[in-house]
Amino acid sequence: MLTEEILWLGINAKYSHTSLAIRYLREAVPGSRILELTINHQLLAMLGEIYEQQPKVLGISCYIWNIEVVKRLLRLLPAALPDTVIICGGPEVSYGTKEFMREFPMVDYVLRGEGEASIRALTSQLLTSQFDRSKVNDALDQSEIRGVAWRSNAGAIHEGCDVTVPDLTEVPFAYRAEEMADIRERILYYETSRGCPFSCAYCLSCATAGVRYLPLTRVFSELDFFVRHDVRQVKFVDRTFNAKKKHFLPILKYLLALPDSCRTNFHFEVAIDYLDEEVLTVLSQLPKGRVQLEIGIQSTNEQTLQAVSRVNHWEDIQAHIERIMSFHNMHLHVDLIIGLPGEGMASFHRSFNDVYALQTDMLQLGFLKFLKGAAMMNLVTPYGYQYMPMAPYEVLVTDALSYGEIRWFHSFEMVFELYYNAGRCRKTAGYLIREAEQGDAFAFWQKFTDWWEEKGFHKIGHSTKNLYGYLRDFALAAYDLPAELLDNLLRYDALLADGGKIRPENLNWNRQAYQDITADFWKGAPSRVREYLPDYEFTNWRDVNKKYHIEIFACNILAAEDGTLTGQRTAVLFDYTAGEPVCQRISLAIDDMAAQ
Structure with missing residues (x-):
């Protein structure tokens, strides 16, 4: 069967992740195969695994986390597989397509936008021609396929245009029963909608208008599939899960009705200020661990939010997070972005303290990225931005933050990740913030980061056991506190974190x-x-x-x-x-x- 010679390659950020995109393509082209690798694979080993498959067509899913690896791999493929047709798709090649195809002449076709519909037409042409590029290119010159960029046989690049799938029912379910035993302990990605009702400048969702939804009957059937196969976690990639109450509330009620024996965790990204009392009541009734929520706050500076076309109702955000935290039945993950327009050190200090006070399970500190196709590109000149020209396109300089300050924030994020987000030393940090810093959390983490850098710790790796001694040594140097008190706090923290398995030797057990x-x-x-x-x-x-x-x-x-x-x-x-x-x-x- 010719379709067996079509291979879809997904290069994930971690082994625990799975690729939703290549599974969509597999189901869109029955008989085709998939291969999942990670960015941690050695490049020649990666090339070898692809070569073993001997594909006639190789499709590569291109995202911000893997595009630099993909580019290195593309340069090697012609030597190993000179006759293989190469197709690239995904957000990283849907914009700036012509420049990408010029830089990588071994790429024959690019899928632009949502590729489930266009891939059927393109692979049909390839199969009909028995993978003869020249015949396919002649056919495309006569009648192009929407969503496909190609090269004419004369070498001219035709960009085509990016497309969306207007009816999500045309998108097949991505997973198969026979693969679940191998992947059920990993994170399985799933979506019930595409698009976003908001237009935040830093997000690629601002490039498409409106939101499209799967019918609830299909959603319930597919969620039944995950539960039946005892999946560890299903992570919804819906940009705003609660964009439409008639859609998301029945899903929450479905999850509430699942039996207590269900161990599957469902992860959603929500605009928490738009929840109402009915939704909060359902959330309060969910079994512990059934759901976790991710909440993008990004900043509490109103002028900064206005610059990126975002509206936060801070009082509602604060009240709803505090309310949900009181349920003690779900993990809450909130986000802040470093480098947003006009947000310098003093402004971020305030945003951090506002959000830290909520004491959610995780406070992720991300760095502003300049994604291809996002409206953030229009703010580069007005706000004096400089950023990495290669993925992940992170901010380097803003009108409000120098490179030195942004470099320091990377150390700050490292320290915060090792301690707060890892669930370590929270009682000790909380005590020091309250008693020594009069409640100023940013001041504490700032001083700790400065001490960390003075010791050169930002340049080396660290064992978990040593982290407790570092915090003790910092606190003894920075604050007038009894050593015995710190020892007691740190022993208490050590027994609460990491399953109580870490017993640092430098504490007085x-x-x-x-x-x-x-x-x-x-x-x-x-x-x-x-x-x-x-x-x-x-x-x-x-x-x-x-x-x-x-x-x-x-x-x-x-x-x-x-x-x-x-x-x-x-x-x-x-x-x-x-x-x-x-x-x-x-x-x-x-x-x-x-x-x-």
């Missing part, structure tokens, strides 16, 4: 000092332990040490949230059996013991 007392607790009357762990049964010490830990602190460490730490010695039991650690104070005979 007291397992030996209180070994007899804690052993008596576990080996004593089961009824005593069950006051704290109702289902507890002693089996063996290995099992106890794996599931639980008791640590003695020199202060009432559980009060670290409100800053009322006192010298009251406290025994805390950490329970790791429920996924996320649960800690509670327990009664032990420690009050009369001297600290060792």
